[in-house]
Amino acid sequence: MKKFNKIVSVALASAMVLAMAGCGSQKAVESSEAADISEIPGSSVEESSSQTAGNAEGTFKIGGIGPTTGGAAIYGIGVMNGIQLAVDEINAAGGVNGYMLEANFQDDEHDAEKSVNAYNTLKDWGAQMIIGSVTSTPCIAVGEKTHEDNMFQLTPSGSAVKCAQYDNAFQVCFSDPNQGAASAQYIGENALAEKVAVIYDSSDVYSSGIYESFAKGAESQNFEIVAAEAFTADNKTDFSVQLQKAKDAGADLVFLPIYYQESALILTQADSMGYAPKWFSCDGMDGILGVENFDTSLAEGVMLLTPFAADSEEEKSKNFTTAYESKYGETPNQFAADAYDAVYIIKAAIESGNVDPSMSVSEIGDAMKAAMTQISVDGVTGEAMTWAATGEVNKAPKAVVIKDGAYSAM
Amino acid sequence: MKKTMSKTLRSNIITIGLVVAVFVIVQILIGTGNISSLMKGLLVPLCVYAILAVSLNLTVGILGELSLGHAGFMCIGAFSSAFFSKCMKMFLPGMPAGLRFFLAILVGAAFAGLLGILIGIPVLRLKGDYLAIVTLAFGEIIKNIINILYLGVDEAGVHFSLKSSMDLHMEDSDKIIINGAMGITGTPGDSNFTIGIVLLLITLIIVLNLIHSRDGRAIMSIRDNTIAAESVGIPVTRYKLMAFSISAALAGVAGVLYAHNLSTLTATPKNFGYNMSIMILVFVVLGGMGNIRGSMIAAVVLTLLPELLRGVVSDYRMLIYAIILIVMMLFNWAPKCIEWREKTVAMIRGKLSPKSAAKEGE
Secondary structure (H helix, E strand, O other): OHHHHHHHHHHHHHHHHHHHHOOOOOOOOOHHHHHHHOOOOOOHHHHHHHHHHOOOOOEEEEEEEEOOOOOOHHHHHHHHHHHHHHHHHHHHOOOEOOEEEEEEEEEOOOOHHHHHHHHHHHHHHOOOEEEOOOOHHHHHHHHHHHHHHOOEEEEOOOOOHHHHOOOOEEEOOOOHHHHHHHHHHHHHHOOOOOEEEEEEEOOOHHHHHHHHHHHHHHOOOOOEEEEEEEEOOOOOOOOHHHHHHHHHOOOOEEEEOOOHHHHHHHHHHHHHOOOOOEEEEOHHHOOHHHOOOOOHHHHOOOEEEOOOOOOOOOHHHHHHHHHHHHHHOOOOOHHHHHHHHHHHHHHHHHHHHOOOOOOOHHHHHHHHHHHHOOOOEEEOOEEEEEEOOOOOEEOOOOEEEEEOOEEEEO | OHHHHHHHHHHHHHHHHHHHHHHHHHHHHHHOOOOOHHHHHHHHHHHHHHHHHHHHHHHHHHHOOOOOOHHHHHHHHHHHHHHHHHHHHHHOOOOOHHHHHHHHHHHHHHHHHHHHHHHHHHHOOOOHHHHHHHHHHHHHHHHHHHHOOEEEEEOOEEEEEOOOHHHHOOOOHHHEEEEHHHOEEOOOOOOOHHHHHHHHHHHHHHHHHHHOOHHHHHHHHHHHOHHHHHHOOOOHHHHHHHHHHHHHHHHHHHHHHHHOOOOEEOOOHHHHOHHHHHHHHHHHHHHOOOOHHHHHHHHHHHHHHHHHHHHHOOOOHHHHHHHHHHHHHHHHHOHHHHHHHHHHHHHHHHHHOHHHHHHHHO
């Protein structure tokens, strides 16, 4: 029995450490909202009545959902900051049609269940539209609930097709099949390689989604996939086996539809085994130049399809990057850029649809849905973005290559 | 003898009455519109975690074996039932939702229970630390197999692959049901609070009845002294297996409820990994090992806490949650604290009724 108690205490101690570790640095969205949020538990009656009758004070309440703690926190924090930056800018410039915007961002820990809880919290707060969720699986779960309420939902970075399966949901980023097919097309049309290897994360929705559509797209192109090697989230530090297989199969290009943390390891390990193929990746690779202790010269020549590059010379992106850096002291990633655009997209749709904050959630949802298919937005992640009623965005993919330690357009 | 009988009966009635009372109060609150959307959304998860805590208490508190793979059984229940529900929705769209969900619960419980038996046969030969390690491993294996499992059904039959969805060779990719890491999407949302409470009550009745039955006493005797139990002719392996598989089947039921509450189901380390197993163990240990009512209350409190803290201190809620865990652990288990608690209780009792205190003193 003594031993038993010992194990229990060790197990519990580790659980606590994990709970502590999950508590990343979460910045306050805006102190003025603290008062609003703290009303939630007790005063649900007024909350729900104000929700149906609309908001008389004349502010649009925008709810954001994403992971600000846990493993995917870097994406959620980027989105949270991006939203706040855009909201502050718009308010400083006089708001939308004279109405102010107000944002409230809730943590979902990259978990579908917590994401629905976050959505319900925002509903109690009186949210009229939702930017989120940041990651795909929680986004699909939240989509089911927003569809029930007919609340307008715009996901900055939920890239699975099902994220926009209902008519009230729209995407800012490309969907996974889009990215995979576009990559295959790009490699084929530019004759970058004849034999291609793919290393992907089979336990990740984003990665396996892109791989599948890439493989389908590759069938009609003039190159051949000679190796498709998978790894999982539990086993992502040693890639020598996957690289060796790619090398033995004679692949002259390796496609990496994965996030930059693993990509950095792969590039380092490939270099140490003397394997130097061409590298091609998607938007998850954005951020590789910021990895600590990573020799950026290894990333030289890596090609990636991404909607946003932080060191772009283009005016809009440059302004956004400067504003973000001066406010938060770090370089924005693609997620922050998507979220920043999301707020401006909402602004454009509000203006086009003549939406005003006194309308009910469902009325706003209907008006925004109709407006979304008519607007065209120039943002930092794409020029002249338009939307079909299905919710998918229509914009030109940008391919960039890493040259002299910086992204440059191809 | 008569007195002790009525004591257990009273305790059981309090436990079940508590659940019914909560149900009635919540129904009144919903009826009068006095409940926030957040609370409404939390009702089904609360039932899920309460069922999990009660079921794990059977293994940890009653059988006395430490299992760290409970989330694995929940995972099996969730995926098998979601698969069943989606198949039924596809091929028998006319089936009433109630009947479909009832069958889904049976399917989930059966699969989880069966796996409990299969895993239990080799694993229950181990004790203490070793059992904990092996159950932990099995939990992770289940999660990882589900993550590479591709399963689809169409007119030609069932398609199955462990590599990728292209290897299924299906014409219509919409009919892939389990799509590897992407899991199952579009499970019908059949769970609701009433069903959750009914399942929780059934779980409680099963577990409480088992504890106070002949089999339950045999199981507890194994916990208290295996050698003595064996020497009086109790078939140790059989009873161990029985408790373990019932516990697994009930965890499967919780999984069914979980799967039908959200439209997406993926096996991530967060929801079916060992983090979740430890979480359930925390409910059990904080509520008291062997104390069914306590583990249920601990599950409810610890699930509600981080969500309610959202409103008060959004930034530090996870930190506060961890601190409260530590404080609760100390309050419940530290010897000095127990001593202090007993003293205080005795003092209050003494003040309230000096006669009975004097009697105890004799």
